[in-house]
Amino acid sequence: MESWRRNPLVFWVINLPPSLWLLFFFLIPLGLIWIFSFGEKRGVVDIEITWTLANYLRAMDPLYLQIFAKSLWFTAITTLLCLAVGFPIAFGISFAPAKWKPWLLLAIILPFWTNLLIRTYALIAVLRTRGYVNFTLEWFWDQGNWLLALLGLGQYQLLGAQFEALPLLYNNFAVVFGLVYVHLPFTVLPLYAALERMDSSYIEASLDLGAGQFRTFFTVVVPLAKAGIISAVIITFIPALGSFLTPDLLGGTDSQMIANVIERQFKSANDWPFGAALSFILMYATFFALALRALLARGSSSMEAA
Amino acid sequence: MTESAGIGGAGGKPIISIREVSKIFGGAVTAVDDVSLDIHEGEFFALLGPSGCGKTTLLRMLAGFEIPSLGQVLLDGQSLDGVPPNKRPINMVFQSYAVFPHMSVFDNVAYGLKITGVDKAETMARVDEALELVKLGGFGGRRPDQLSGGQRQRVALARALVKRPRVLLLDEPLSALDAKLREAMQLELVRLRETVGITFVIVTHDQAEALSMANRIAVMESGKVRQVAGPAELYEYPNCRFVADFIGKMNLFEGRVTGLAGNQITVQVEGLGEVTLPAVEQAEGEVGIAVRPEKLRLDREDPGAGRIAFRGRVSEVAYYGDTSNIFITDAAGRAVSANIQNEARRTDSHVAVGDDLWCSWDPQDTLVLTG
Incomplete structure (x- = not known):
């Protein structure tokens, strides 16, 4: 850094192009959307900037607040499930033999290499009424019936008169399931990084002092991985809150999230000012969460420093 | 081999018996090769050797973190086969000290007592006593990141000693300290062992450290024990070229x-x-x-x-x-x-x-x- 200050030409040659890119393609468009959010729709493409707060007031309508609340709820459950599933996975990988680690990590990252849309359609094929989960369940149902018939209990129809497919798709369950599936790698990777860095002698010391595996996990491993857990929560929560493809394709009529509403404003409803206002409310909520995190981190910085 | 009559009661009954123990990693690397050793009650015993000689692996087998591929380890005549680390009355001071950074000094030292269900009043008393013993009285409320390396090591010592183990294991305990502190700590460890009367087993690569602290030393090379003797005997009567050369300086003629x-x-x-x-x-x-x-x-x-x-x-x-x-x-x-x-x-x-x-x-x- 110091040498760059002494040689400003090099600094600007390297940093000017990305700075300009960020300015023109990120900050300026973002500023435009912010300005739109104070505008009024005049025609099909005309927006007049009147600095009205009407769009923000409209977003406070219970209808939209409810969708905001539902989005937060879905995202919170998703983040918790990702943690519950991702922590054991990350823990397992960090203690796997060294030659396996790259392959296990690859298995976690691999879904990223496939388009989200394709992955979501694949999930539809798995979850739908005539999907693989229900096929498997039906197979078990058939086997069960066959076994019962063999035992001479066939006539009682203990497993029901016919196979009832589970409603796994186009509901809230499908949305949360899909969100967990999509965001799991975001949770696993920061957790893995934190656990991998952890000195294994902390775990050994805990065992040595008489603690069992479970106590060691909850009193030593989890607290020491706290920084990684916070990162994992943020990095999972933020993109999950803005999801629109997953609820759009997997959800039912009542499982839309706020991003679906925003998308509709910009496309079918053609109400850019309102869509912009909703976008910024979502962003402010995210900033609030980050500020909260920073505040929490400051409270425990003495722990993480060690 | 004559056994030196050390200060710490060598010749007493063995507290730890290592019987024909080998450790083979991944079916290929022999870290410990057919080692038999007796460690006596109240001894300050050192496992000495160059890096990679298997001394740390041997120590970790005593703690229960490694399982012998062959042979067995006995504690007070009872086999430790299948006994996990948390069920052994043996405690360890780790090379990195492994003082839990998210707990206060008091909580670190009390950790092992809480698990065994020692009541609050006794825990308080024993933790205070252990901290006094390692000269950290009044440090209970500090956090580990407010301590120096030497103080953190004392916390690790107190945390292990407070459990009143049969044997205390020390893995290269002085290697991270500067020269002056290391010398002071050598004397202090000897004094500490005399105060608490617990058997100490230390792993070190530093021959001066082993000679000055231990009353019996096992010199190891490529997984094998070359000689077990008291410091003076080891120095004056090494039994092979390796020990002669490793302990002190030696002029060798063929x-x-x-x-x-x-x-x-x-x-x-x-x-x-x-x-x-x-x-x-x-x-x-x-x-x-x-x-x-x-x-x-x-x-x-x-x-x-x-x-x-x-x-x-x-x-x-x-x-x-x-x-x-x-x-x-x-x-x-x-x-x-x-x-x-x-x-x-x-x-x-x-x-x-x-x-x-x-x-x-x-x-x-x-x-x-x-x-």
């Missing part, structure tokens, strides 16, 4: 036994001619003739009969203040090191590079190494 008469043997040594030495069992054929640098004497004149002597030229003088190390090159070009005390106060050396001198030693101080 020779061949030419005769055995009564309690004396004659050895033909290159550069020294035929020398007569006190007899050693099983000395025949090729042997190593070794002598410590401080046993050598330098003279201007021929030291006369009764001493093994050769004439050489001073090639290098290394001045250490209290002593000087003089390198003498003989006619064959071999350098021998002599350590001499700088007894009188003077700033010029009485031995200078280029001086021709007689270098001699008493045959009684000579070691005949067959291994």
